[in-house]
Amino acid sequence: MQYLLDFSVYLEQERNLSSQTVKAYTSDIKDFLNFLENKGKKIEHINYSLIREYIGSLMEKGKKYTTLARKISSLRSFLHFLSSREILVDFPTSALRSPRLKRKIPSFLDEEEMATLLDQIEGEGFCFSRDKAAFELLYATGMRIAELVSLNVDSIDFNEEIVRVKGKRGKERLVPMGKYAQLALKEYLEYRKGKIAPGERALFLNKFGERISDRYMRERLNKYLKKVGINKHITPHTLRHSFATHLLNRGADLRSVQELLGHERLSTTQIYTHITPSHLKKVYDKSHPRS
Known part of the structure; x- marks a missing residue:
């Protein structure tokens, strides 16, 4: 055809x-x-x-x-x-219009679960350092898994502490990265030197020194989820949901989160404005005069 x-x-x-x-x-x-x-x-x-x-x-x-x-x-x-x-x-x-859908509240890991998962990715060698860097960066930036595996080495700017992310339709955005992601990346880059295939620009490599696939990263995530005993249905996109949820729960404004996620429409970001019961209780205790 x-x-x-x-x-x-x-x-x-x-x-x-x-x-x-x-x-x-x-x-x-x-x-x-x-x-x-x-x-x-x-x-x-x-x-x-x-x-x-x-x-x-x-x-x-x-x-x-x-x-x-x-x-x-x-x-x-x-x-x-x-x-x-x-x-x-x-x-x-x-x-030609699509049917109107009820938007489900996206699943996410709470902050404690997220920390437990990332802290359990420990070990010596190339694979462990790569996985640690990849998942720290995924959570630190809220990028999509397809965006993560498409990163090149020059996408990372340690001086400015940002990542250049190429999103949908080739649109580039600059996303800050925190100290945990930076430390993990620097350690991984040392191991990467001994694995890289000739001419390969990809940041995250497989065992052959070539660009890693998003499917393989999903398999690696499942391995660590089993290790820590998290039984929820979790995908790499859940880390993106968690990123947005945690930012909003800690007071980030919706427009900024929209920019960080690379959403074209604010309405897409509004799906993350669900409130966790614990956060709701904190807001109530802090704000209500007779709490």
């Missing part, structure tokens, strides 16, 4: 989306193209009637609203791609 291949290149090179997002989008569009083929239709035949029928077929299969929203988002991107290539003309993709 040439359209699918071209769309994949468009997502990678023009939209600067992560490999994971590209994979999800192309999978969704492959499903849509199969739907068209079964209907005996071609790309040029796409209209609202066909799209409504496709979405209806997904609903009949019992797809969750989250799945529907993602597939509609993928479809919107595909239609925009087709319009930009003048394969489809005068098709207003903005009219």
